[in-house]
Amino acid sequence: MSKKPGSGPAPRTLTDEELSALLQAQQFGTLASVRKTGHPHLSTVLYSWSPEERIVRVSTTADRLKVRQLRHDPHASLHVQGPNVWSFAVAEGEAEVSEETTVPGDAVGRELLALTPGFEDPEEEAGFLEQLVDDRRVVVRLRVSRLYGTALDIPGLD
Numbered sequence: 001m002s003k004k005p006g007s008g009p010a011p012r013t014l015t016d017e018e019l020s021a022l023l024q025a026q027q028f029g030t031l032a033s034v035r036k037t038g039h040p041h042l043s044t045v046l047y048s049w050s051p052e053e054r055i056v057r058v059s060t061t062a063d064r065l066k067v068r069q070l071r072h073d074p075h076a077s078l079h080v081q082g083p084n085v086w087s088f089a090v091a092e093g094e095a096e097v098s099e100e101t102t103v104p105g106d107a108v109g110r111e112l113l114a115l116t117p118g119f120e121d122p123e124e125e126a127g128f129l130e131q132l133v134d135d136r137r138v139v140v141r142l143r144v145s146r147l148y149g150t151a152l153d154i155p156g157l158d
Contacts, residue, residue, distance in 0.1 A: 011150035014089065019147040022082055022089040023049040023056070029080040031058060031140075033069040033095070041069055047078060048115045049091075056091050056142040059112050061135055062100050070095045076142055086152035093145040098138045104129035111139050 014022070029047055032040045043066050048057045056078050060067060070076060077092040101108040109129045119125035 009153060011086065011152050014087075014149045014151055016147055018151075019089045019091075019149050020049070020051045022087070022149065023078075023080055023091060023147075024051065025083075026080045029078045031066060031142075032077045032079065033066045034073045034075055035069060036072065041065060045078075054144040056144060057111070057115055058140040058142070059115055059137055060140060062138050063136065067097050067138060067140070070097050070140060076140075078142060080149075082149070082151060084152075086154070087150065089147065089149035091142060091144040091147055093143045095140050095142045097140055100136050100138055101129075101132045104133055108137070108139060109133070112137055115139075 027046055029045060031043045031045045031047075033043075035041050043064075045058045045060070049055075050057070074094040074096065075092075076095040077090055080089045080091075082088050098108045098111070101112060103109070104126065109132050112132050113125070113129065116128070119128060
């Protein structure tokens with residue numbers, strides 16, 4: 001008996017551990033915030049996932065549209081692609097936006113520094129912290145209240 005088109009396996013719901021691992025394995029995702037019109041605003045972002053805290057952190061500048069939107073309406077989601085086109089994770093919750101880093105090495109600057117691989121040269125680190133101030137950087141902290149996603153387990157798809 002031949003298979004009908006589209007009669008393959010159904011997507012599998014990922015466990016919380018699998019979702020967390022997928023978030024940890026990736027660096028880029030799509031952050032969705034809410035426009036005043038109620039429509040979504042999507043931004044490709046570089047992020048860091050802290051599974052212990054269940055917080056996604058994003059470095060951005062204070063003048064970005066997503067910052068204004070999140071300060072107005074903190075509801076947000078981060079969509080992350082899995083290892084193939086049929087798998088994904090979504091982290092949703094409420095976001096908070098830090099104050100700008102204003103002094104090189106202040107608390108916000110140190111939090112932003114922790115999102116990088118780090119610097120071996122103290123002068124490079126100092127320059128980075130100064131650049132964060134010049135850029136008017138902030139941290140978006142998405143406090144994740146729900147994780148969900150699926151995978152389609154088809155041999156040879158990876």
